[in-house]
Amino acid sequence: MSVPLFDITRQNSTLESSLVRRATEVIRSGRYILGPEVEAFEREVGEWLGISHCLYVSSGSDALVMAMMALDIGPGDEVILPAFTFFATAGCVHRLGARPVFADVCPVCFNLDCDSLLDRISPRTRAVIPVHLFGQTANMTAIRAICGDRGIAVVEDCAQSFGARHRGEMSGGLGTIGTFSFFPTKNLGGFGDSGLVTTTDEGLYQRLRRIRQHGMEPKYYHREVGGNFRGDPLQAAMLREKLPQVSDYLKSRSENAAAYHELLGRLPGVSIADEKDCSCPMDTKRIGADSKIVLPVAYSHHLHTWNQFTVRIANGERDSLLHFLREREIGCEVYYPRTLGEQECFQAHQPDPCPVSSALAGEVVSLPIFPELRRSEIEEVVAVIRAWLETP
Numbered sequence: 001m002s003v004p005l006f007d008i009t010r011q012n013s014t015l016e017s018s019l020v021r022r023a024t025e026v027i028r029s030g031r032y033i034l035g036p037e038v039e040a041f042e043r044e045v046g047e048w049l050g051i052s053h054c055l056y057v058s059s060g061s062d063a064l065v066m067a068m069m070a071l072d073i074g075p076g077d078e079v080i081l082p083a084f085t086f087f088a089t090a091g092c093v094h095r096l097g098a099r100p101v102f103a104d105v106c107p108v109c110f111n112l113d114c115d116s117l118l119d120r121i122s123p124r125t126r127a128v129i130p131v132h133l134f135g136q137t138a139n140m141t142a143i144r145a146i147c148g149d150r151g152i153a154v155v156e157d158c159a160q161s162f163g164a165r166h167r168g169e170m171s172g173g174l175g176t177i178g179t180f181s182f183f184p185t186k187n188l189g190g191f192g193d194s195g196l197v198t199t200t201d202e203g204l205y206q207r208l209r210r211i212r213q214h215g216m217e218p219k220y221y222h223r224e225v226g227g228n229f230r231g232d233p234l235q236a237a238m239l240r241e242k243l244p245q246v247s248d249y250l251k252s253r254s255e256n257a258a259a260y261h262e263l264l265g266r267l268p269g270v271s272i273a274d275e276k277d278c279s280c281p282m283d284t285k286r287i288g289a290d291s292k293i294v295l296p297v298a299y300s301h302h303l304h305t306w307n308q309f310t311v312r313i314a315n316g317e318r319d320s321l322l323h324f325l326r327e328r329e330i331g332c333e334v335y336y337p338r339t340l341g342e343q344e345c346f347q348a349h350q351p352d353p354c355p356v357s358s359a360l361a362g363e364v365v366s367l368p369i370f371p372e373l374r375r376s377e378i379e380e381v382v383a384v385i386r387a388w389l390e391t392p
């Protein structure tokens with residue numbers, strides 16, 4: 001039986017008639033740029049997240065660019081971010097002429113390692129972008145303390161963490177600015193590209209609003225240079241239909257993760273990562289000698305949203321498992337096969353080494369976890385992994 005890594009049609013087909021109705025309303029309204037649908041979505045998503053100011057924008061990548069622009073990041077500035085994340089987190093910094101500085105990550109939670117962050121801080125550091133990778137928040141308590149003391153801005157990349165909480169607090173409201181993506185694979189999946197910028201600072205909100213429309217205020221008077229970063233009413237209307245379902249989606253993701261923990265956790269040679277904070281000593285973070293597969297852990301003080309279920313494979317055997325899964329039509333993907341510091345486009349920066357990130361790039365595999373995944377499909381994934389473990 002083949003199992004897809006991700007299938008958004010299962011989710012959207014159950015809402016099809018109401019989605020079509022919402023889209024039809026927008027088509028008939030003749031209002032295709034900003035306007036009441038976008039404002040309603042911003043209000044509703046703000047209520048859901050409990051964050052005062054939300055702006056619906058063109059993509060998660062653009063949300064990051066806007067955040068950098070609103071903080072006046074530019075040439076001569078440095079912005080620290082994890083070496084192990086999607087490219088957009090670094091691209092936004094480079095695009096504004098600033099220098100992305102790559103810090104290493106924790107192999108237990110995959111997020112920014114605070115010792116490495118401290119090591120990378122220089123007098124030029126203007127901002128830090130913690131990424132809540134795979135749906136679990138970075139150590140925001142430590143990151144905020146480190147940055148707050150030094151006047152460094154914190155931009156949370158929440159592209160994968162819609163709905164995640166850090167010690168009870170919602171991601172996206174924990175730093176200076178938060179950025180989200182509604183790319184179809186994210187926790188709240190849209191119908192194309194769009195994203196969100198969040199802040200609790202009124203002044204930054206007004207600035208971000210201007211930046212979204214060419215720095216314009218009032219109409220045709222430009223106080224600064226912004227861009228066209230607007231989200232469309234058509235998608236805003238459809239996302240309004242999906243927003244009330246997100247809690248159920250997150251619950252299903254978490255049940256799927258629990259099923260993997262239960263079924264895979266029983267197999268010999270499989271362990272669950274130890275819950276430790278990001279600043280745990282390096283040598284406790286290695287894959288145990290007797291484990292071939294380490295399952296991801298949800299820290300008890302966080303609400304993990306399981307955007308991805310990413311396991312680590314020891315002994316250089318990752319590609320063997322990948323091949324085995326693909327041959328048996330089990331959807332899987334490597335997020336991410338190369339660290340940012342190792343990307344060709346950043347070689348001129350001579351990035352510092354990030355050994356944990358480099359190791360992870362060779363160890364990780366993400367398995368199907370989307371909300372509509374069936375129990376029988378999880379069992380099939382587990383059966384194939386068991387067969388791989390039993391192969392001499």
Ligand SMILES: *Cc1c(COP(=O)(O)O)cnc(C)c1O
Nearest residue numbers: 059060061086088089159181183
């Ligand atoms: C998806 C993603 C982005 C970019 O979002 P888009 O909407 O695709 O532009 C940024 N950062 C991370 C960590 C992501 O996973």
